[in-house]
Amino acid sequence: MSAPLAKLPKWVDYGLIPLLNLTAALLVSGLVVLLIGENPLEAVYWLVQGSLGYGEGIGFTLYYTTNFIFTGLAVAVAAHAGLFNIGGEGQAYFAGLGVALACLALDHYIPWWMTFPFALLGGALFGAAWATIPAYLQAKRGSHIVITTIMFNFIASAVMAYLLVNILKQPGSMQPESRTFVEGGRLPFVHEVLEWIGIKIEHSPLNLSFVVALVACVMVWALIWRTRLGYAIRTMGTNPNAAVYAGMNVSKLTIVTMMISGALAGMLALNEVMGTQHRLLLDFTAGYGFVGIAVALMGRSHPVGIIMASILFGMLYQGGAELAFEMPKITRDMIISIQGLVILFAGAMEHMFRPALIKIFVRKPIAAGAV
Amino acid sequence: AEIKPAVVYDLGGKNDQSFNQSAYAGADKYAKDTGTAYKDFELQNDTQREQAMRRFAKKGHDPIVVIGFSQAEALKKVAPEFPNTKFAIIDMVVDLPNVRSVVFKEHEGSYLVGLLAAKAAQSDKVGFVGGMDIPLIRAFACGYKQGAKAANPKIEVFENMTGTTGAAWNDPVKGGELAKSQIDRGADVVYHAAGGTGAGVLQAAADAGKLGIGVDSNQNGIHPGKVLTSMVKRVDVAVYNAFKDLADDKWSAGINVLGLAEDGVAWADDSNNKPLISDDMRAAVEQATKDIIAGKIVVHDYRADNTCPY
Amino acid sequence: MEFLETFTLILDSALRLSVPLLLACLAGLYSERSGIFDIGLEGKMLGAAFAAGAVAYITSSAWLGLLAAIAVSVGLALVHGYASIAQRGNQIVSGVAINFVAAGLTALLGQAWFSMGGKTPQLPNEARFRPIELPFAESLRDVPIIGQFYSELLSGHSLLVYAAIAAVPLTWWILYRTRFGLRLRAVGENPGAVDTAGISVIALRYQAVMITGVLCGIAGSYLSIAQSAGFSKDMTAGKGFIALAALIFAKWKPINALGACFLFGFLDAVAIRAQGTVLPVIGEVPVQFMQALPYILTVVLLAGFIGKAIPPKAGGVAYTKER
């Protein structure tokens, strides 16, 4: 790592620095708002109000959060192994096929909770499969995984367009999409579930995959910090020499990790296809796969951090939509820019504030070289 | 009565110089005519469709006009939740008691511009560039061909679609390439039904010194003298009427089919293209209009059987 | 004759389609040859296309548009440079960030300034780089074969097309025949060698990154004020990534880059022309397959099944004196 090795207090490392990076990103975004002649504070107000101010808004925020948890976890698991999976978008897109096939095959015959395990499995398998090829090429042929996963995003998009247009499309339909699933292929919305037990809340696309996302967080946490496999993944990601020394099979680990990563990204399809849209449609991934990069960076690849970062991005997405209603000049593209800035400040320039903080928090630098 | 109308545009946005802009023009005209304020919203992604409709409905907007066939799925979900709100959808049929579905006989308008194209072309060759390859756009193409063949049985019509996904609506570079390819093959007039992609088509035609034909809005003025005409789809009228009908307590749900007879489609005739339309052409197109309205000419609708006999 | 004409027209179209790829690919070449990976070509091109469209519209001058495009693109390149060189950040992450920022800001500012759904207004001809007729193009048109070739294929493109083509030998010359090129190639392979020779690694890399910015600026301008008459949202549509693929395909060499970009442009042109054509044996080739072909070819190349693409050795890692 290129970071200066001086040690900072934990709360600075895991709390203050991400906060400062986020603040820097938001400040720059504020400047942009000023540039288009709007009031940044008002924008912040509508952002918060729109995402947390009322029931439907909260529902939407959590619905977006669900997507980001999945893609964030996908990037994080790979990152623990020292791999940069930039292909979450394509993996999730391809996983949509797995989810949709399960739903299309079963929705007429069995209730949703029986379809659900098949859809889950379908999404996971298809997502994993799409990640396996770049992983294999990295492990066995040394192809740079960043480049191959980028290429696979584009290839996934072509494959899915072909399938939707030529095979899955309803005859005579305008849209290249599959037919809409009936009840047996739809995850219940949270407002429906709560209605069954007598609680009425506002409608939103928030559905049971949110619970799946939270379970996935626990599972990823357990995987990384409580299993032998996770231990091997972290060892490989931190010190590959030590992994070889410890007799770990680095090629196999690379492939397995990427498969898990791809399966997690594939869960995005569960939320979108089975949970929200109830059909397979073009570009349903809508860039969520890329947001996962920002989420994992902000959340420092820890499930708890990822949940928090996902909520933050969920707020940005939902609040951003609201903002577009209230301040039409600030379109949702603002959110894309903020995302970019967060990735820039929290990722590429994450150490920008370190030297200054070291001066403040560390009086005499402790040496790294414990010889 | 007082109304509180709202419009949800499709992904192209209200200034697309085409379909959505026409809707915007209708809403704007109503606002100017009556002093009624209205709200509108430009989508950025698919999930927002429902969100926007629901939000407008909750805030008491009525009627809510949604533009484009892509809104149908969302509308099917939202409309039943607000049975007392009136919705209207353009370009698609949604069969619900509180929804008015407005669809156009694009094939009729396309027939007319096809006829004009064939008469304007000196080379016996004309072209068509569609956006996304869907039955709606095929209907444009088929009507156009029928019109062109009616004017000149020997004519060859090149037909290309820009793509198979939503991106096809917004790819002026590819539109331009397709138009160039048709022009290179000898086409003298190129008609587009391709949304934002059409900008590239009209540009390519103008650059090559050939003629383009616009669509949805009157696009004659984009390259004055280089756009033969436009197949105008009166989305503005549909939006205007939706507002007005409710205000006048004359609202009706159900399907509104707007063709030539209803002034729902037309060929654009203004000062920009005046020099391009000869008297002979004018006479022919006016005769054809009459014949279609009278039922003497039946323009085939591709959507009826998913085939085009021409 | 018929075939020859069709073929010439396809080549003509391929040339137009490959120009933005070529410019972006050469741009990436400078950066990556210096050891800075750049997956932000897309973002820089997009930012440039917007700046060109907006400024050309406001000033009615294509040249000012070009200048603005270059300024914006170099600005983004410097951000990438600062993150990768000074901050020693992850170059991939930085590139991703720049793509996002450019995608968001161009659409946002476009809508805020022009209210046309992220587009800039249609440009009048004087605000565009217009096709240039090469001398005698008209009179030679009827000469068999050569006339076709000269008048249809070579003549009648905008200045930027000729600039892009000229950039190939120029880049070759810079890379292999000048001091700067020697040092550039060296710093991407072994920055230690450059440093011990008393040359500043940092300055060299910043220079490279700025050239990348300039070329991406021209690429973006070509899209919005030469090929089209205005900017439209997300206009690059993945061209930056195809350029990246082409760069890998070209094994980071300028002459190969011309070949790779022309190949990818040609695939695109064929896909456009051959739409719906049914080939013998294969049947109808899906357009999606043609679209994905550049990426598929690149993966196959990366996997080492056809040749081997070896990137500059020091690529992707910040230079540290300490071991």
Place this chain on the structure above:
Amino acid sequence: MDSEHANSTDSPRLPAQAHKAGARNDQSAIQLVGIEKRFGQVYANRNIDLTVKKGSIHGIIGENGAGKSTLMSILYGFYQADAGEIYINGRLEKISDSQKAISIGIGMVHQHFMLVDNFSVLENIVLGVEGGRTLAGGMSRARNELKRLADEYALDIDPDALIEELPVGLQQRVEILKALYRGADVLILDEPTGVLTPAEADHLFRILEQLRDQGKTILLITHKLREIMAITDEVSVMRRGEMVATVQTAESSVEELAELMVGRHVLLSVEKEPATPGKEILKVENLTVTDKRGVTLVDDVSFSVRAGEIVGIAGVSGNGQSELMEAIAGMIRASSGRVLLNDDPIGVTQKADANELRHRGMAHVPEDRHRTGLVTKFPATENMILGYQDLDKYGSGMFLDLGAILEETQTYMDDFDVRPPDPNLKVANFSGGNQQKLVLAREMERDPDILLVGQPTRGVDIGAIEFIHKRLIQLRDAGKAILLVSVELDEIRSLSDRVLVMFAGKVVGERDGSASEGELGLMMAGISKEDDKASQKEGEPS
């Protein structure tokens, strides 16, 4: 061949200087005064004084990490000293960067060559001194100059050959030519023979002598005493960042230098009973390891280790010991040969599964704890299972049993007196000695049949050394086999029951633990005694 000739060169930036014929004068070419350099809290160089006479070959020796490279990098402007002064030809110079060093006539051949592999020789030579914005002129000038240098110093080379296609010896020649082309008057060579065959090394020395005779000053850094004796005029010895002595080569001896370099004056004697070797645990037969470039690193080595004995492998580092260990431990692949563990072969030529070897009773303490043996970002607990993560006692099924791991770590740490005894502390936060104890605890507490241990006490303080040595003896007395690799002669001698000496990839001799330091030192330097016929044949290729 004298200095006038050297001065008549018109290579760039050659400082005009007068040398007397024979180039032996008392004037100093380089004088370093009080040089200090710290990396974090590690003193790489501490209060270094050094004077190098003009026109001499001056050797600098010292064990790994002694600070030799750092000192040379400071002289070459690659690093800045924290304190101290540098005089070149008697003039105080501030060497702010390499450009400056070059301009005052210092050239350096780095330990890791600073060459661009896919460049031609010529391109590498002109890099940085292109002499104009375009290359054509400079290249043809360099081509001519190269021809002249080739004639003058017998440094033939094809200027258009690609570096990556040249053998290492020629690559090094390019580095030397690079320095000469830049008009170097002082030439620093950092471990130039590490990668050379003996014949190549001899050729290099002839070149260096010739350069000296023409008035150049040469600083030669090496581990190899034989080379020092063969070619230098004076030698300076570094240890742990400090300059411990400078002697006239002619008045010194290999023994003295060996002691200065590796030996500690406090000889740590370990109490131990004579060994009672039992059955053969490890048997190595004709093991050969070749690297990617085809250089043989371990050359046909055979030996065995019995239960209840410690076999030490002595040798100057870089003579194949590391690779021998790694090949036995399954970390790298051997090209031929066989290794038997408890009479069963292990697949060394397929790169044996390190995990499986552990299960079969082989434990391994690697030479470099930071690079290989530890994940310093992990806490002690997680380092305690490195390599043993699959053992049943550390979990059930796929899950780890953190309680069990913590408990065991605690026990091991108590047993090995690791301080602070906090199993959840990140390993980076332990001192070096305690980190080493963690590794040893992990490997020794497993009750292995054989322990491979490399540099067990590198960078560890005296108290800890004593402790570690005691534990190793205990393990032996418990009937285990131990294979020990160390560059510390003392350590080898005080622990081993038998000593094998490695030189140039071969085992050049075997002695018992009581062999004298001088005797072993000579063997390590590749100089065998007359009576050691067998090993002489193996050891001396010529």
